[in-house]
Amino acid sequence: MDHFHYRDGVLHCEDVALPAIAEAVGTPVYVYSAATFRRHAQVFRDGLSGVGAKHLAYAIKANPNLAVLRVLADEGYGADVVSGGEMARALAAGMRPEDIVFSGVGKTRGELGCALDAGLGQFNLELEEEGVVLGSLAADRGMRAPATLRVNPDVDAGTHAKISTGKRENKFGVPIDQAATMFGRLAGVGGLDLRGVAIHIGSQLADLAPLAAAYRRIGALVAELRTAGHAITRVDLGGGLGVPYRSSDVIPSPADYGAMVAEVTRDWDVELMFEPGRVIAGNAGVLLTEVVWVKPGVTDPYVIVDAAMNDLARPALYDAYHDFVAVKPSGERMVANIAGPVCESGDTFAMGRDIDRVVSGDLAVFRTAGAYGATMASTYNSRALVPEVLVDGDRFAVVADRIEPETILAAERVPEWLMPKNLEG
Numbered sequence: 001m002d003h004f005h006y007r008d009g010v011l012h013c014e015d016v017a018l019p020a021i022a023e024a025v026g027t028p029v030y031v032y033s034a035a036t037f038r039r040h041a042q043v044f045r046d047g048l049s050g051v052g053a054k055h056l057a058y059a060i061k062a063n064p065n066l067a068v069l070r071v072l073a074d075e076g077y078g079a080d081v082v083s084g085g086e087m088a089r090a091l092a093a094g095m096r097p098e099d100i101v102f103s104g105v106g107k108t109r110g111e112l113g114c115a116l117d118a119g120l121g122q123f124n125l126e127l128e129e130e131g132v133v134l135g136s137l138a139a140d141r142g143m144r145a146p147a148t149l150r151v152n153p154d155v156d157a158g159t160h161a162k163i164s165t166g167k168r169e170n171k172f173g174v175p176i177d178q179a180a181t182m183f184g185r186l187a188g189v190g191g192l193d194l195r196g197v198a199i200h201i202g203s204q205l206a207d208l209a210p211l212a213a214a215y216r217r218i219g220a221l222v223a224e225l226r227t228a229g230h231a232i233t234r235v236d237l238g239g240g241l242g243v244p245y246r247s248s249d250v251i252p253s254p255a256d257y258g259a260m261v262a263e264v265t266r267d268w269d270v271e272l273m274f275e276p277g278r279v280i281a282g283n284a285g286v287l288l289t290e291v292v293w294v295k296p297g298v299t300d301p302y303v304i305v306d307a308a309m310n311d312l313a314r315p316a317l318y319d320a321y322h323d324f325v326a327v328k329p330s331g332e333r334m335v336a337n338i339a340g341p342v343c344e345s346g347d348t349f350a351m352g353r354d355i356d357r358v359v360s361g362d363l364a365v366f367r368t369a370g371a372y373g374a375t376m377a378s379t380y381n382s383r384a385l386v387p388e389v390l391v392d393g394d395r396f397a398v399v400a401d402r403i404e405p406e407t408i409l410a411a412e413r414v415p416e417w418l419m420p421k422n423l424e425g
């Protein structure tokens with residue numbers, strides 16, 4: 001459930017009419033609902049009520065806006081971060097370092113050192129050498145780094161190939177058949193406090209079966225590690241729960257997920273870590289856009305909107321579906337292609353879609369754009385970096401400025417030897 005709804009024929013976010021935001025901020029613009037973020041944070045937590053000791057670390061790559069992180073910090077969430085930049089955001093949002101998990105396959109030595117200095121609560125190791133390096137960096141500081149070993153369980157998550165992470169051939173984690181041996185070697189590394197294992201098999205999962213299969217494999221590994229004499233106190237179950245992008249999508253609820261977790265992990269006797277991203281952020285945001293032209297096409301017309309693949313990359317990257325609805329629907333329908341202004345045929349959001357009839361100048365939104373939306377934006381085609389607005393009840397604020405092309409241009413230099421003579425000195 002989200003807080004985007006029609007009131008008197010006009011799409012609102014909570015108590016704010018979207019035309020008011022378009023008027024004040026311009027388009028394209030991402031609009032987030034604070035109430036929806038809070039609700040999703042609570043529903044996810046409630047879904048896990050049957051699970052014992054747990055930590056909730058929001059995967060901030062889904063939507064790392066500082067104001068969003070503040071809302072989630074107030075809900076008691078920590079963060080899963082995958083770079084020094086994300087760590088800085090989580091800390092700036094007031095999350096406690098001990099509630100932050102550092103994931104990612106390419107953490108640099110510099111990032112590991114900063115994260116130790118900041119006192120992060122968990123490092124998810126992606127390879128043995130990383131554990132050795134982290135241990136020595138920690139020992140240099142007179143510390144022991146709290147860590148888990150990320151295991152690749154070799155299951156097919158049944159999602160888009162580009163967001164699958166738990167197959168043997170993916171770059172993530174260590175092969176499950178080598179995990180116990182590797183764990184044994186890392187347990188002896190000074191400076192490392194190896195507490196358990198971690199997995200994350202992919203994103204936008206629409207079926208609990210692959211997750212349950214992966215978790216069972218991890219449960220067996222935990223038992224094997226204990227038999228070998230290791231104290232296992234923590235298991236990180238990652239994120240990945242999907243969200244409905246279409247009204248017809250059938251996605252397990254957080255309660256279904258929680259029931260499965262409670263059942264599979266019943267005898268584990270560990271603290272569990274969860275890293276939800278999309279399920280918290282996906283339906284908490286829309287991308288508000290204006291129709292520039294309706295251009296006749298060979299079969300269906302092209303609705304050209306002022307948002308493009310540089311603002312919302314998911315359709316171009318993953319063939320993702322985003323619902324498109326008019327802010328003031330007339331009740332009439334049309335079949336159209338929806339595309340942005342960028343000079344790539346990939347800058348197409350939908351083909352042959354039945355949508356609200358729109359004309360040039362109308363406002364519309366792409367729904368379910370709160371996760372992996374603004375954070376993936378670029379300035380391709382020298383377009384502005386898309387701004388973000390947070391609504392909270394009847395208030396709204398710009399929580400990320402539109403970065404204009406002039407600002408980007410000002411960071412570029414022509415070296416002196418390329419300067420035309422008439423521009424020198």
Ligand SMILES: *Cc1c(COP(=O)(O)O)cnc(C)c1O
Nearest residue numbers: 059103203239240275276277278
């Ligand atoms: C991306 C990611 C997540 C979050 O995934 P969602 O599908 O958004 O829930 C969690 N953990 C790790 C390690 C990730 O890379």
